[in-house]
Amino acid sequence: AQSVAQPEDQVNVAEGNPLTVKCTYSVSGNPYLFWYVQYPNRGLQFLLKYITGDNLVKGSYGFEAEFNKSQTSFHLKKPSALVSDSALYFCAVRANTGGFKTIFGAGTRLFVKA
Amino acid sequence: DGGITQSPKYLFRKEGQNVTLSCEQNLNHDAMYWYRQDPGQGLRLIYYSQIVNDFQKGDIAEGYSVSREKKESFPLTVTSAQKNPTAFYLCASSTRRANNEKLFFGSGTQLSVL
Numbered sequence: 001a002q003s004v005a006q007p008e009d010q011v012n013v014a015e016g017n018p019l020t021v022k023c024t025y026s027v028s029g030n031p032y033l034f035w036y037v038q039y040p041n042r043g044l045q046f047l048l049k050y051i052t053g054d055n056l057v058k059g060s061y062g063f064e065a066e067f068n069k070s071q072t073s074f075h076l077k078k079p080s081a082l083v084s085d086s087a088l089y090f091c092a093v094r095a096n097t098g099g100f101k102t103i104f105g106a107g108t109r110l111f112v113k114a
Numbered sequence: 115d116g117g118i119t120q121s122p123k124y125l126f127r128k129e130g131q132n133v134t135l136s137c138e139q140n141l142n143h144d145a146m147y148w149y150r151q152d153p154g155q156g157l158r159l160i161y162y163s164q165i166v167n168d169f170q171k172g173d174i175a176e177g178y179s180v181s182r183e184k185k186e187s188f189p190l191t192v193t194s195a196q197k198n199p200t201a202f203y204l205c206a207s208s209t210r211r212a213n214n215e216k217l218f219f220g221s222g223t224q225l226s227v228l
Contacts (some may be wrong), residue, residue, distance in 0.1 A: 009154070034216060043118075043204055043219030044157075090156060101172070102217060104149075106156040 002027045004093050006105035013081045014113050021076040021108045023091030033074040034092040034102070035065055044090060050074060061085070081112045116141045120205050120220035126228050127192065127199060135190045135223045137205035144210035146188035147217065150174060151202040160203075163188055164210055192225065200226050 003026045013019045025031055032051055036044040048059025055067045065076045074091060091105040118139045127133045139146065145164045149157040159172030163182040177196025182188055188207075192199045202224050206217040 004156075006156075036217075036219075041222070041224075043120075043206075043221045044217070045219070046216040049216060101159065101162065102147075103159075104157040106154060 002093055002095055002101070002103045004091050004103055004105035006089075006091055006108045008108050009106075010109045010111065012111045012113065015083055016080050019078050019081045019085070019110065019112070021089050021091075021110060023074045023076065023105060024072050025074060025091070025093045026072065027093050027095045029095050032094040033065075033067065034094075035059065035063070035074075035076050036090045036092060036104075038088040038090065038107075047076070047089075081110075083112050083114050086110055086112045118205055118207055118218055118220035120203075120223050122223060123221070125223055125225045127225060128228050130194045132191055132193050133199075133225070135192070135203055135205075135225070137188045137190065137220060138186055139188075139205075139207045139218075139220075140186065141207055141218060142185070143207035143218070144185070145208045146182070147206040147208075148172075148178075148180065148188070148190045149204045149206065151204055151222075157204065160190065 005024045034049045035047040038044045048057050050057045050067045058064045063078050088107045088109050090107050092102050094102050121136045147162040148160040151157050158174050160178050161180040163169035166185050169182050179191045202222050204222045205220045208215045208217050
């Protein structure tokens, strides 16, 4: 069965500092991995995805994510956080073995302090 | 502009009442999805449809029903059998070309019980 774990409910970081939001997954076969961001009372917006190839994926708004197959992780990173990055972040996974079911993690709330 | 429109933004349900949430997309996407979002639980899949006149149950389909009579529309009915309907409901869509495609989300409907 597919599953996604985001071990931190909340991450606090000062503006200008690097940020990491953690994600681990479990899936049969090779995974398709995604990060989405949600601002208050809005739907989710796509940030980036890993399909195959380079383990470091670059996405929107300066975010990037590192795929680590041995650790089954897909952590979201940004070198320098902005106050406007404060939002709810979701990691998601699909198996490449067929089907269109996306499984989401519980979400991590990021607070960036000025 | 292409996108997904959910209506209404806020909805109140009385005891024993069925209510219907609207989801319309003009992205020409084949696949559409309904998710329920509860605080601290992430997104849980209610129903999904990969093509017109076909849909499948997700992880929490009990107390919900859907129809897919048109490609553009995927309404969700919350029936009186759903005993805990208060949640934020998100509709999403994607192309059906491959299951590595990202999801596009609407802005959501907040359903509350009177």
